[in-house]
Amino acid sequence: MISNQILQTNIEGMKSITRVELCICDTEGKVLASTFTGAEEYENAILAFVDSPADSQVIQGYQFFKVFDEHQLEYILLAKGGSDDVYMVGKMASFQIQNLLVAYKERFDKDNFIKNLLLDNMLLVDIYNRAKKLHIETNVKRVVFIIETQHEKDVNALETVRGLFSAKTKDFITAVDEKNIILVREVKPGETYDDLEKTADTIVDMLNTEALTRVNVAVGTIVNEIKDVSRSYKEAKMALDVGKIFYSTKSVVAYSKLGIGRLIYQLPLPLCRMFIKEIFDGKSPDEFDEETLTTINKFFENSLNVSETSRQLYIHRNTLVYRLDKLQKSTGLDLRVFEDAITFKIALMVVKYMKYMENLDY
Amino acid sequence: MAKLSLERVSKQYEGGIDAVKDLSLQVEDGSLCVLTGPRGSGKTTVLRLAAGLETATGGTIRLDGIDVTGMPARERGVAMMMKNSVLYPDMTVRDNLAFGLRLRKRPEKETAARVEEMAGLLNLTPLLDVKPDRLTRVQKSLVAIGRAAVHHPVLLLIDGPLAEPGTQAEEMMKRELRSLREKLGFTILYTTDDPQDALSLAGQIAVLRDGCLQQAGTAKELRENPASRFVAAFAADPALNVLRAEAVRAASGRIGLETVGGTLSLTPEKEKILIRAGYVGKPVLAGIGAAALIGAAGGADGDLAGTVRETENAAPDGYAFVEIGDTLCLAKWEGGPAAEGEQAALSAEPDRIFLFDPQTEQAITGL
Numbered sequence: 032m033i034s035n036q037i038l039q040t041n042i043e044g045m046k047s048i049t050r051v052e053l054c055i056c057d058t059e060g061k062v063l064a065s066t067f068t069g070a071e072e073y074e075n076a077i078l079a080f081v082d083s084p085a086d087s088q089v090i091q092g093y094q095f096f097k098v099f100d101e102h103q104l105e106y107i108l109l110a111k112g113g114s115d116d117v118y119m120v121g122k123m124a125s126f127q128i129q130n131l132l133v134a135y136k137e138r139f140d141k142d143n144f145i146k147n148l149l150l151d152n153m154l155l156v157d158i159y160n161r162a163k164k165l166h167i168e169t170n171v172k173r174v175v176f177i178i179e180t181q182h183e184k185d186v187n188a189l190e191t192v193r194g195l196f197s198a199k200t201k202d203f204i205t206a207v208d209e210k211n212i213i214l215v216r217e218v219k220p221g222e223t224y225d226d227l228e229k230t231a232d233t234i235v236d237m238l239n240t241e242a243l244t245r246v247n248v249a250v251g252t253i254v255n256e257i258k259d260v261s262r263s264y265k266e267a268k269m270a271l272d273v274g275k276i277f278y279s280t281k282s283v284v285a286y287s288k289l290g291i292g293r294l295i296y297q298l299p300l301p302l303c304r305m306f307i308k309e310i311f312d313g314k315s316p317d318e319f320d321e322e323t324l325t326t327i328n329k330f331f332e333n334s335l336n337v338s339e340t341s342r343q344l345y346i347h348r349n350t351l352v353y354r355l356d357k358l359q360k361s362t363g364l365d366l367r368v369f370e371d372a373i374t375f376k377i378a379l380m381v382v383k384y385m386k387y388m389e390n391l392d393y
Numbered sequence: 394m395a396k397l398s399l400e401r402v403s404k405q406y407e408g409g410i411d412a413v414k415d416l417s418l419q420v421e422d423g424s425l426c427v428l429t430g431p432r433g434s435g436k437t438t439v440l441r442l443a444a445g446l447e448t449a450t451g452g453t454i455r456l457d458g459i460d461v462t463g464m465p466a467r468e469r470g471v472a473m474m475m476k477n478s479v480l481y482p483d484m485t486v487r488d489n490l491a492f493g494l495r496l497r498k499r500p501e502k503e504t505a506a507r508v509e510e511m512a513g514l515l516n517l518t519p520l521l522d523v524k525p526d527r528l529t530r531v532q533k534s535l536v537a538i539g540r541a542a543v544h545h546p547v548l549l550l551i552d553g554p555l556a557e558p559g560t561q562a563e564e565m566m567k568r569e570l571r572s573l574r575e576k577l578g579f580t581i582l583y584t585t586d587d588p589q590d591a592l593s594l595a596g597q598i599a600v601l602r603d604g605c606l607q608q609a610g611t612a613k614e615l616r617e618n619p620a621s622r623f624v625a626a627f628a629a630d631p632a633l634n635v636l637r638a639e640a641v642r643a644a645s646g647r648i649g650l651e652t653v654g655g656t657l658s659l660t661p662e663k664e665k666i667l668i669r670a671g672y673v674g675k676p677v678l679a680g681i682g683a684a685a686l687i688g689a690a691g692g693a694d695g696d697l698a699g700t701v702r703e704t705e706n707a708a709p710d711g712y713a714f715v716e717i718g719d720t721l722c723l724a725k726w727e728g729g730p731a732a733e734g735e736q737a738a739l740s741a742e743p744d745r746i747f748l749f750d751p752q753t754e755q756a757i758t759g760l
Contacts, residue, residue: 187496194481194492229477236475240541241493243466243473245446280406328410343603 033128033135038064041127051120052111055128058104070109077107087121089113096125100132141165145203145215148257149175149264158258167257168201172218174227175251175263177271178234180244183209187242195237215260218253224287227253231283247271250285269296276387277380291377295384303381310378311362326354327366327375335372396422396580397443397548402452404438404604412438414604415452420548420582420597425574428584429591429627430601436584437476439601440550443582445469456547472546476553478537480525486512487521490539497544511539514576515569531562535569542573553585567594588627592616600624622680622754625747629682631712634722637751638679640672650679650746653718654697660743667748669759677757678749681722685745688715688724688737695738699724701731715739 042053046066054065058081060074076090080097081104088095094117098106106128110121144161147153153161162169180188189204192212196202203215214234218227231248238246249271251263266286274284277292289296307315319327326344330351333339341351355366364371397420404413413435420426428436441447442454445466454462461469480489487508494504512518515535525533534555541549555566571594574581585591591598592612599609600623608620612628619625626633638650638657648664650657657679659667667673689695699715699722713726715737724739731737748757 190496191492194484195479233477233479236477237479239441239444239446240473240475240478241496243444243446245466280410332410 033131035063042066045124049120051117053124054109056107058107073109080107094118094121096121098125098128105132137165141167142205145205146207149207149213149261151261155258162257169257170255172253172255173260174216174218174253175260175267176214176216176231177249177267178212178214179247179271180210182244185242185244188212188238188244188246191238191241192234224285228283228285235282246282247274248283249274252286276383295380300385300388303385306381307378310374323354323358330366331376335367396420396457397582398455400453402442402449402454404442404447405450411604416606418599418606418609420580423578423580424597425581425583425595426597426599427591427595428582428599428601429586429588432586434601435604436601437552440552440582440584443548444471444473444550470546471548471550472541472544473550474537474541474552480533480536482525485522485524486517486536489536490543493540493544507543511543514573515539531565534566549579549581551581551583553583554587554590558587558590589630592628600627619747620756622678622749625680632683632723634681634683634686636679636717636720637676639676640667640674642673648673650677652679652697654699657696657741657746658743659746663748666757666759670757672757676751678751680747680749681741682745683712683723684725685742686722686724686739688713688726688739689728690731690735691738695740697739699737699739701733701735701737
């Protein structure tokens with residue numbers, strides 16, 4: 032569970048303090064980390080030591096120690112030298128590695144706990160019991176961020192996010208699928224949704240610059256208790272979807288600011304179909320050409336202002352009026368009239384939603 | 394060969410939103426180019442297109458002559474520094490600088506050497522083992538730049554401004570950026586929405602508006618030969634005055650600009666331009682930078698007559714607001730203190746008057 036790199040760093044650290052050469056092997060005699068060369072020679076001695084009942088032993092100028100993980104033999108530690116001092120150093124090193132195992136296990140357990148919490152795989156009573164055991168506070172404010180990367184298993188992205196938040200042990204970083212990194216963050220007193228969006232902006236910019244990858248970040252709402260963290264996660268997931276459908280230019284989407292997209296996202300598809308049939312009479316807005324759609328979107332963008340829209344489209348005012356008249360003929364909706372414009376705008380959003388839902392892979 | 398070459402590049406987002414339109418721009422090897430323009434003019438999108446974080450919907454992007462339009466960001470060899478970049482809070486400056494190299498699995502020896510080199514160049518060596526919470530804002534920004542530059546990118550993209558415009562910190566950042574470019578020979582593309590930041594920093598400046606390139610050139614070119622009213626207003630320090638006028642031929646045969654406040658005389662070259670472009674007897678817009686419009690109390694000796702307004706408000710030191718007809722102008726004030734309502738005589742330096750078409754607002758060049 033502990034990487035060899037960590038073991039190596041640890042024994043090197045201990046050697047620099049004590050000047051005692053150390054080596055860690057697995058129970059089959061394979062060297063995992065060592066501060067000296069030639070440790071492989073002791074494989075047979077290690078195998079014999081594993082089978083012996085002794086906890087420590089001096090063999091060929093090295094003191095051998097057993098490192099247990101909950102009574103299960105995990106590693107063999109070798110310390111060079113036969114003196115009492117070396118015995119003491121070896122004992123302390125074994126103790127250190129044993130504690131590392133416990134700490135790593137706890138971290139692994141915490142990760143599992145958070146995953147199960149997010150996916151609603153736990154009974155309410157278990158949530159509180161396990162949280163207590165894992166020393167996770169249950170009644171602090173938290174929020175869930177989902178970071179969706181372009182590439183599956185993007186290690187660079189995960190490392191960058193860990194770099195930004197990991198050392199704060201109160202934040203959790205995990206993944207429940209290949210493309211999404213999940214950050215469960217403790218909300219500081221006085222932190223607002225605007226601050227959380229700024230944090231999300233920072234995540235986007237950091238992943239752009241460090242991992243050179245484009246990401247979308249969704250933010251759930253702030254919850255007060257650990258049992259509600261999964262709600263914040265679901266909200267962030269929904270925000271990610273709604274953002275993809277309606278706000279594709281934004282890389283940060285907050286559940287608290289989904290606007291009308293939130294309403295449309297909850298509509299049943301048959302109802303949407305009925306609405307579109309009523310508005311467009313069976314004709315799909317897909318059938319509008321690119322030019323018409325650009326005209327419509329620009330017209331909405333400029334708050335139904337004919338002059339400004341024609342200026343931005345580099346067309347004559349009369350050309351725009353002609354296009355709007357043509358649209359009115361085919362749909363019966365005059366975009367210059369506020370009510371028709373609203374209907375059209377909502378209909379376009381509903382169509383976007385329907386298309387997205389129909390293209391989803393099940 | 395240009396380091397970065399954008400050839401008729403467009404970016405249209407879903408829903409027909411044009412972020413960049415038909416943009417062509419060459420950034421020479423080893424140069425510092427500034428993209429500038431108001432917010433929403435497409436600067437950051439151009440940067441993201443060059444980095445590969447956005448895909449162009451039209452045109453070609455080349456790096457060192459190689460077409461990289463569809464190439465993923467990680468393969469382009471560029472580095473970026475974005476507006477919201479922060480430092481890893483629990484890592485020392487050394488680890489912050491090394492982080493990206495470690496992600497890219499560079500050998501530890503090379504990583505250490507590059508970190509030392511970058512720290513030396515940015516005067517960060519004494520701070521290598523310090524954590525970000527003990528750094529000043531300038532030092533933090535320097536580390537952020539170092540973190541991008543440590544990759545030795547073929548192109549360094551910086552979404553600026555680097556510090557609060559007009560502050561000492563900004564000056565310092567600019568100095569460091571220039572020296573970094575000189576020492577390492579980087580090509581840098583930098584964005585800022587502050588015109589003075591742009592004009593003071595770079596050799597080459599590209600002005601964007603609504604996703605379109607308005608003009609690219611040196612600060613001198615933009616100031617002296619703006620391609621449009623927009624660029625003139627953008628490059629003017631402290632402001633550009635625009636007066637509606639008519640190009641008229643006087644009895645002497647010379648051509649002047651008749652405005653509501655009086656007639657402005659022009660240089661012979663500008664007169665020729667108006668004749669060649671067929672503007673004589675037609676309306677034009679006269680653009681005069683505030684520094685080129687000299688005002689004094691009195692009403693007789695100037696080209697234009699106006700009334701002093703709002704003397705106590707807003708006007709920068711040595712300047713005054715003067716109303717000419719219905720246009721409020723900012724003029725360099727010479728002579729004694731001006732009182733509100735007082736008559737003012739204004740004269741404009743003929744070689745510093747810009748001529749624009751009233752409809753298109755493009756410069757009249759006579760070409």
